[in-house]
Amino acid sequence: MVEIVTMVGLPIDEKLMIKKNRIAPAGADPKGLKRISVVTGIHGDELEGQYVCYELQRRISLEKDKLTGIVDIYPAMNPLGIDSITRGIPAFDLDMNRIFPGNKDGNMTEYLAAGIIDDVRGSDCVVDIHASNIYLTEIPQIRINELHAERLVPLAKAANVDFIWVHGASTVLESTFAHSLNSIGTPVLVVEMGVGMRLTKEYGNQMVDGIFRLMQELGIWGGETIPVRKPMISQNPYDVSYLNASASGLFVPSVKHGARLAEGELIGLIVDPLEGRVLDEVRAPQAGLLFTIRDYPIVDEGSLMGRILKEEVCRYA
Amino acid sequence: MRKKIIYEIKGMYRDDFRITGYEFGQGEKSVCIIGNSRGNEVQQTYCCAQLVKKMKQLEEEGRIKDGHKVLIIPSINPYSMNIQKRFWPTDNTDINRMFPGYDLGETTQRIADGVFREIKDYEFGIQFTSFYMPGDFVPHVRYMKEGFTTVEDAKKFGMKYIVERAVRPYDTATLNYNWQVWDTKAFSLYTNTTTRISKTGAGQAVMAIMNFMACNDIIKYSAISEKKSRMFNDTELISVRTAKSGFYEPLVKAGDKVEAGTPLADIVNPYDGSVLETLYAPVPGVIFFIHNEPLTYANTAVIKILADDMD
Ligand SMILES: [Zn+2]
Numbered sequence: 345m346v347e348i349v350t351m352v353g354l355p356i357d358e359k360l361m362i363k364k365n366r367i368a369p370a371g372a373d374p375k376g377l378k379r380i381s382v383v384t385g386i387h388g389d390e391l392e393g394q395y396v397c398y399e400l401q402r403r404i405s406l407e408k409d410k411l412t413g414i415v416d417i418y419p420a421m422n423p424l425g426i427d428s429i430t431r432g433i434p435a436f437d438l439d440m441n442r443i444f445p446g447n448k449d450g451n452m453t454e455y456l457a458a459g460i461i462d463d464v465r466g467s468d469c470v471v472d473i474h475a476s477n478i479y480l481t482e483i484p485q486i487r488i489n490e491l492h493a494e495r496l497v498p499l500a501k502a503a504n505v506d507f508i509w510v511h512g513a514s515t516v517l518e519s520t521f522a523h524s525l526n527s528i529g530t531p532v533l534v535v536e537m538g539v540g541m542r543l544t545k546e547y548g549n550q551m552v553d554g555i556f557r558l559m560q561e562l563g564i565w566g567g568e569t570i571p572v573r574k575p576m577i578s579q580n581p582y583d584v585s586y587l588n589a590s591a592s593g594l595f596v597p598s599v600k601h602g603a604r605l606a607e608g609e610l611i612g613l614i615v616d617p618l619e620g621r622v623l624d625e626v627r628a629p630q631a632g633l634l635f636t637i638r639d640y641p642i643v644d645e646g647s648l649m650g651r652i653l654k655e656e657v658c659r660y661a
Numbered sequence: 662m663r664k665k666i667i668y669e670i671k672g673m674y675r676d677d678f679r680i681t682g683y684e685f686g687q688g689e690k691s692v693c694i695i696g697n698s699r700g701n702e703v704q705q706t707y708c709c710a711q712l713v714k715k716m717k718q719l720e721e722e723g724r725i726k727d728g729h730k731v732l733i734i735p736s737i738n739p740y741s742m743n744i745q746k747r748f749w750p751t752d753n754t755d756i757n758r759m760f761p762g763y764d765l766g767e768t769t770q771r772i773a774d775g776v777f778r779e780i781k782d783y784e785f786g787i788q789f790t791s792f793y794m795p796g797d798f799v800p801h802v803r804y805m806k807e808g809f810t811t812v813e814d815a816k817k818f819g820m821k822y823i824v825e826r827a828v829r830p831y832d833t834a835t836l837n838y839n840w841q842v843w844d845t846k847a848f849s850l851y852t853n854t855t856t857r858i859s860k861t862g863a864g865q866a867v868m869a870i871m872n873f874m875a876c877n878d879i880i881k882y883s884a885i886s887e888k889k890s891r892m893f894n895d896t897e898l899i900s901v902r903t904a905k906s907g908f909y910e911p912l913v914k915a916g917d918k919v920e921a922g923t924p925l926a927d928i929v930n931p932y933d934g935s936v937l938e939t940l941y942a943p944v945p946g947v948i949f950f951i952h953n954e955p956l957t958y959a960n961t962a963v964i965k966i967l968a969d970d971m972d
Contacts, residue, residue: 515830646768
C-alpha cells in the first residue's frame with residue numbers, strides 16, 4: 345500500500361511528497377512483525393537503487409505467501425532531485441545526506457528529514473542504497489562507520505556484497521541518514537554500488553539476492569534464498585590506496601573495473617587532447633583490487649581516478 | 662604592495678586556476694583577510710578590492726607600522742565566480758568545507774591546503790562570508806565560542822553587533838575553525854549583502870577593518886572612538902517562520918526597528934493574490950536578517966529578530 349511519509353507545499357501549486365510502499369503478509373497483524381526498510385534516492389543522481397526497489401517487489405509478488413514480515417520501500421527520498429537530475433536538494437543547493445536527523449520545527453528540508461527518520465526508525469534493518477556519484481564506479485560494497493561496526497558487520501555479511509569497508513568516524517558524517525538512525529539503535533547498512541545516472545542490472549540483482557537473505561535471517565522471508573558471497577573486509581585505512589590525478593586532462597583507462605593489479609601496473613593515461621600529449625601514466629602504487637574506477641573522463645588536478653584494495657585483504661575472501 | 666600568486670592549478674581548457682594575494686608592509690604576519698570562497702559571494706570580493714585600494718594608499722603614505730605584514734586575498738575561488746556557480750565547477754564541493762585541506766587529496770582539498778599553508782601563521786584572520794540562505798543582514802562580526810578569540814578582540818572592529826557562535830559539527834572543516842586550531846584569532850565579517858554590491862556595506866567593512874588594525878597598532882589611522890557594541894549568541898536571534906509557501910512580500914528591511922506586532926511580511930497565493938498569512942514581530946527588536954527572494958517555502962525562517970535588550 346502506497347503511503348505518504350511526509351509532505352510539504354511548494355510555492356507554486358505543487359506538493360512535495362515522500363512516498364513509500366508497504367508490503368505485508370495478507371491478513372497479519374503488523375504488530376510484532378519484523379520489518380526491513382529499503383531506502384534510496386537521497387542523492388538524486390544515484391539511480392541504481394531504483395531497479396532494486398522494482399526487482400525486489402517483482403520477486404516478492406511471485407511468492408507472496410512466503411512473506412512473514414514487513415517490507416517498506418522508499419524509492420525516492422529526494423524526489424525533486426531525481427526528477428531534475430540534481431544530486432542535492434534543488435533550490436537549496438544542499439546535500440540531503442547532511443541534514444539528518446532533521447527537525448520538525450526546522451526549515452523545509454529539516455522538516456522532511458525529521459518525518460523520514462520518524463517513519464523509518466524501529467525497522468529491524470534498513471538498507472540505504474547509494475550509487476557512488478557520476479564520476480566513479482564502485483563494486484557492490486557496504487560502508488560502515490567504525491562506531492557501529494560491531495552491530496553492522498554481521499548483518500552486512502548476509503547482504504551479498506563483495507566488500508565491507510569499515511571507515512573512521514568523522515564529525516561531518518554525523519548528519520547522515522545512516523548515522524542518525526544507527527545512533528538511535530536502528531541498524532542501517534549503507535550500500536554503494538555502480539555509478540551515478542546509470543543502472544547496472546547485474547549489481548541490482550546481486551543486491552536483491554542479498555536483501556532476500558537479510559529478510560530470511562530476520563524472519564521476514566520464508567522462501568528459498570541463494571548462498572551469499574563472502575565479502576572482503578577492510579578495517580584499516582592503510583588497506584586502501586587512492587589514485588588522484590597529477591594533472592588536469594582526459595583520463596583514459598587501460599584496465600577494467602574490478603581488475604586485480606600488480607604493483608606498478610598501468611591503470612590508464614591522463615592525456616591532453618589539444619596537443620596530443622601524455623601528461624601522466626597512472627600506475628598501481630600497490631598490488632590489489634581496483635574496486636573503484638573513474639567513469640567520467642575529465643579530471644582536474646586532484647580528481648579521484650580509482651581506489652585499490654591491497655592484495656592481502658582481497659585474499660581472505 | 663606586492664601582488665603574489667598564492668596557489669595555482671593548470672586548467673585543461675580554461676585558463677589556469679589562480680589565487681592571487683596582495684601583501685602590504687614587512688615583518689610579522691599580522692592580519693590576513695579573505696574574500697569570497699563561493700561563486701556567488703560578489704560583495705565579499707568587492708569589499709576586499711576596496712580594502713586593497715585603501716591599504717595601497719596607506720602604504721604609500723607610510724602609515725603601515727614597522728614589523729607588520731597584511732595579506733588580502735580577494736577571492737579563493739575565481740573559477741566559480743566566472744561561471745556564476747556557487748560551488749566548485751566540476752564536483753560541486755564547497756572549498757569552505759575542506760579546511761585545513763590535504764595536498765594529496767581531491768581538487769578542492771588541494772586548494773584549501775594550498776591557501777591554508779600561506780595564511781595559517783597570521784595573528785589575525787578575517788573572512789568575508791555569507792549565510793547559506795539568500796538574504797540581507799545587519800552588518801556584524803562573528804567568532805566561534807570555543808576558540809580563543811575573545812569579545813575584547815571583536816570589539817576592536819567598532820561594529821555595532823558582535824555575534825558569538827557555538828561550534829557545530831560541520832564547522833570543523835571551515836576556514837574560521839581551522840584558523841583557530843592553528844592559533845590564529847579568527848573572525849567572520851558579514852556585510853549586508855552577498856550577490857549584489859552594496860557600496861555602503863563595503864565602506865562599513867573597510868572602516869571596520871581599519872578600526873581593527875588601528876586598535877591593534879598595525880596602521881596609523883584615526884579610528885572612530887569605540888562605539889558601544891552589543892554582543893549576543895546566535896541562538897538568541899528569534900526566527901520568524903513561514904507556515905505557507907508562496908510569494909513573499911517583505912514589509913520591513915534589515916536594520917529596521919520593530920514593535921511587538923509589527924507586520925513583517927505577507928505570504929501571498931501565487932495565482933489569486935490572496936494573502937495566505939501575515940508574519941508579525943513576536944517581540945520588539947531589530948530586523949537582523951531578512952530573506953530577499955520573491956518566493957518562499959513553508960517552514961522557512963525568513964526573518965531573524967534581535968530582541969531589544971531588556972536590562
Ligand atoms: Zn549517495
